[in-house]
Amino acid sequence: MNQKKIKSTLFEVFAIVFSITISFYIQEKLNDFEKEQFKNETLAGVQNDLKTDKAFFLMTLDFLYNRVQFAQNIQNGKISQEGLNSLLLTWDFGGQNPNFKSLISTGALEFVENKALSSELNYYYENSYGVLDRVGDMYVNLFYKFSDYMMLHYPIESMPEISKEKKNDFYFAPYRFSPKELSSALNDFRFKNYVFDLKRIIYANIKFYEEAIVRIEKLEELIKVELSL
Secondary structure, eight states: OOHHHHHHHHHHHHHHHHHHHHHHHHHHHHHHHHHHHHHHHHHHHHHHHHHHHHHHHHHHHHHHHHHHHHHHHHHTTOOOHHHHHHHTOOOOOOOOOHHHHHHHHHSGGGGOSOHHHHHHHHIIIIIIHHHHHHHHHHHHHHHHHHHHHHHHHSOEEEOOOOOSSSOOSOSSOOOEEOHHHHHHHTTOHHHHHHHHHHHHHHHHHHHHHHHHHHHHHHHHHHHHHHHHO
């Protein structure tokens, strides 16, 4: 093979290798660009999830603080139908995290430039969510025990009539206990212990929801900065 032929062959090989290298490089950049775009889109989705969480958590705090007040009224010797019916309801944790799951499952979280944001996201969704869920379970379990005790020891005198035609302004039909029975409950140490325990666990829920709202507000600022980069 003459020298000219060798040079031509080497050039062709070089051109093929170069073409393949460039092709891989471009594909890698395209993949990076697509993941960057997906990261931004998913973070925008996380923003919406956080907004939903915050609205739900603020509403939750209103309900829970009211229940603490009803428990304190009983602690201070005052009992009411409304207060007791409020304590005979529970509250489940309802966080929204589909977009964070997408960030994790697609690997897009690795493209978050601010590592403080990655850390806060992981803490909020893995730690705060877990705590809220567990403390919520404690509340639900205590509620069932209290409800069982009330059903066994305090007869329900009446409940509102419900029909398809009648539009009631409640979701959970309230019980009406005998006023005499309610008065006697203030001398029932088991009843009062349940109420005090409910006050304790409801307040623990409140503190963790308040902490979660602070973390949401921090995340909202960090995401806003990340999306502006």
